[in-house]
Amino acid sequence: MTVSEPVSATRWLDQEDQKPLVQIKGVTKKYGDVTAVDNVDLDIYPGELFCLLGGSGCGKSTLLRMLAGFEELNSGTITIDGVDMSNVPAYERPTNMMFQSYALFPHMTVEKNVAFGLEQDNVPKRDLADRVHEILKLVELEDFKKRKPKQLSGGQRQRVALARALVKRPKLLLLDEPLAALDKKLRKQTQFELANIQEKVGVTFVVVTHDQEEAMTLASRMAVMDSGRFQQIGTPTEIYEFPETRFVADFIGTANIVEGRVIEEGADHLSVETEIGDVFIDHGHSVSAGSRVWIALRPEKIRLEKTDSPANSPNEVAGVIDDIGYLGETSLYKVRLENDQIIDVTAPNQSRPMNRSHRITWDDKVKISWDASSNMLLTS
Numbered sequence: 001m002t003v004s005e006p007v008s009a010t011r012w013l014d015q016e017d018q019k020p021l022v023q024i025k026g027v028t029k030k031y032g033d034v035t036a037v038d039n040v041d042l043d044i045y046p047g048e049l050f051c052l053l054g055g056s057g058c059g060k061s062t063l064l065r066m067l068a069g070f071e072e073l074n075s076g077t078i079t080i081d082g083v084d085m086s087n088v089p090a091y092e093r094p095t096n097m098m099f100q101s102y103a104l105f106p107h108m109t110v111e112k113n114v115a116f117g118l119e120q121d122n123v124p125k126r127d128l129a130d131r132v133h134e135i136l137k138l139v140e141l142e143d144f145k146k147r148k149p150k151q152l153s154g155g156q157r158q159r160v161a162l163a164r165a166l167v168k169r170p171k172l173l174l175l176d177e178p179l180a181a182l183d184k185k186l187r188k189q190t191q192f193e194l195a196n197i198q199e200k201v202g203v204t205f206v207v208v209t210h211d212q213e214e215a216m217t218l219a220s221r222m223a224v225m226d227s228g229r230f231q232q233i234g235t236p237t238e239i240y241e242f243p244e245t246r247f248v249a250d251f252i253g254t255a256n257i258v259e260g261r262v263i264e265e266g267a268d269h270l271s272v273e274t275e276i277g278d279v280f281i282d283h284g285h286s287v288s289a290g291s292r293v294w295i296a297l298r299p300e301k302i303r304l305e306k307t308d309s310p311a312n313s314p315n316e317v318a319g320v321i322d323d324i325g326y327l328g329e330t331s332l333y334k335v336r337l338e339n340d341q342i343i344d345v346t347a348p349n350q351s352r353p354m355n356r357s358h359r360i361t362w363d364d365k366v367k368i369s370w371d372a373s374s375n376m377l378l379t380s
Contacts, residue, residue, distance in 0.1 A: 021046045021204050022067070022172065027076035029062050036062040038228035039076070049198050049205045051215040054225035055251075060208045063225075064174050067206065068097050081171055094171035100180050102161035104149040111136070111145040114164045121168070135167045138197060155186050162194070166201055175207045179214060191217040212252055216240065224248050245380050249296040255376075256297045256343050265289045270377065271314070276337055280314035282372035287379065294378040299346040301374035304333060308365040316369040319343065321362055333360065335368055343368060 020043035029037040037059040044050045052060040065071040067078060069090030078085045080094060096117075104113050111132060118128045136142050139159040149157055158178065165173055178194065179187045195218050198205050209215050215222050216236040223233045224247075232239055232248045243249035246257055260274035265288060270281040272293060279295050287293060311318045317337055325332035326349075333345045345368055360366065 018045055020044060021048075021081055022206070023077075023079040024063075024067075025077050025079075027063070027066065027078060028074045029059075029066060029071060030074050035228050037066070040228070040230055042223060042230065042233065044204060044206060046204055047202055048220045049195060049207065049218055051207045051209060051219035051222040052225060053209055053212065053215040053222050055210060058225040059228040060210075060225050061176060064097075064176055064206065064208045067172070068095055068174050069093050095174055096165045096168055096170040096172075097174040097176065098161050098165040098178055100177040102149075102157050102181070104157060104160060104164075106149050109146050109148060110141055110152070110160050113149070113160055114167055117164060117168050131167055135163045138166075138200060139163045154182050155190055158182065158190060159193075162197065166197075166203060170203060173203050173205050175205060177209055178207060179209075179211075187211075187214070188217075194218065216252075224251060226251075241376075243296065243376060243378065246294055246296070246378050249376060249378060254299055254344055254346075256299065256302075257378075258295050258297075258341070260293055260295055262287055262289050262291045262293060269372070272377075275339060276317050276341060276343070277311065278314045279375055280372045281375045281377055285377050287377065291379070296376040296378055297343075297370060297374060298376075299332070299344040300330075302343070302345045302368050302370045304335070304345050304347055304360065305367045305369070306360050306364055307367050309367065311367055311369075315372060315375070316367060317343070318365070318367050321360060321364045321366060324360075324362060333366075335366060 022042070022044035024040060024042040026039055026041065027037055028035065028039050040063070052063060054060045062071060066073055069085065069088065073086070085093060105116065108116070114135060115128055115132045118131060123131070133142070136145055139162060141156065141159055141163065144152065144156060149160065152160065158181070162178075179190055182190060191214055207215075207218060219236055221233065221235055222239060224231045224239060226247060232244045234242075239248060240252050243252065249255040250257060258274045258276050260272040260279060262270055263273045264271035268283065270285060270287065272279045272281065272295060274295060319335040319337045321333055322336040322342060323334040328349070330346050330348050333347065335343045335345055337343060
């Protein structure tokens with residue numbers, strides 16, 4: 001039996017003969033007895049916006065610094081555009097790096113900040129002026145070129161740093177938590193701006209972030225890291241809808257995870273006995289009857305019904321509303337089941353409530369149900 005493959009959003013890979021721009025093979029980095037990056041392999045293709053996603057200390061920033069040439073490898077190889085970077089210093093690599101702090105020169109204007117790298121490379125003045133003008137137009141900062149950084153908003157400073165990194169026309173741009181200094185609302189807006197700029201210039205981006213929503217919004221593909229290793233690599237849709245492990249299912253978004261045992265194996269379905277009742281899965285997996293498994297279920301995939309009738313079919317469970325979180329566009333319901341397990345359910349607030357008596361509220365008896373296709377089967 002095989003799992004049906006999701007459709008990938010691979011706008012970065014239009015040709016079958018596309019070759020990786022970056023090849024990371026067997027890369028390991030240790031600091032004394034601590035292994036920061038543990039024997040990882042990764043291919044990144046031209047034009048990708050690739051995100052390294054993980055919690056603090058997972059190894060993502062260390063890997064980025066090794067790509068930039070700021071850290072030496074203990075073992076393995078990094079190749080950029082077919083050239084082994086082992087003996088290539090940072091200043092000779094076809095890369096540029098945008099730091100979290102932006103590191104703008106406070107005494108220089110926007111124009112001078114952006115031109116600084118080109119001046120260091122002795123680019124002729126006419127070419128320099130044309131390139132600075134071109135990049136400032138791209139990031140929509142032409143009208144701010146004579147301002148100093150302190151006269152700009154956080155989002156504008158972020159775009160100055162991006163323009164300064166892009167004006168040198170690197171083959172690979174490395175971004176370390178590029179939006180971390182922005183407030184939440186501005187960060188959301190800037191995510192789309194950053195993705196649009198990357199698509200226009202066609203430069204390959206590698207972004208390090210701990211923000212799941214940021215990675216999901218930006219990335220053409222992403223790698224989820226933990227303890228120095230890649231737990232899963234894929235498009236945002238693949239990783240969210242088809243997680244390969246409990247760690248990935250739980251780390252990306254929110255998931256209700258229950259343990260179970262396969263009681264029936266069919267060509268196109270499985271039945272699993274779990275702690276919350278029988279679960280029916282309408283797609284095949286290479287799992288034999290009797291196997292220990294876990295079912296992951298996203299809160300937004302669950303239907304919530306106010307009723308005191310008992311559950312009497314697979315993928316249906318009765319419970320009581322234990323808590324409610326009103327989040328504006330959605331509401332989060334915590335449903336306590338008979339075995340005291342809490343299941344998270346989210347529902348969009350599509351209309352304003354006109355009558356309180358029809359709203360689901362605390363201590364209401366409810367029934368939750370979900371489609372068989374919504375079950376994500378995990379074996380580890």
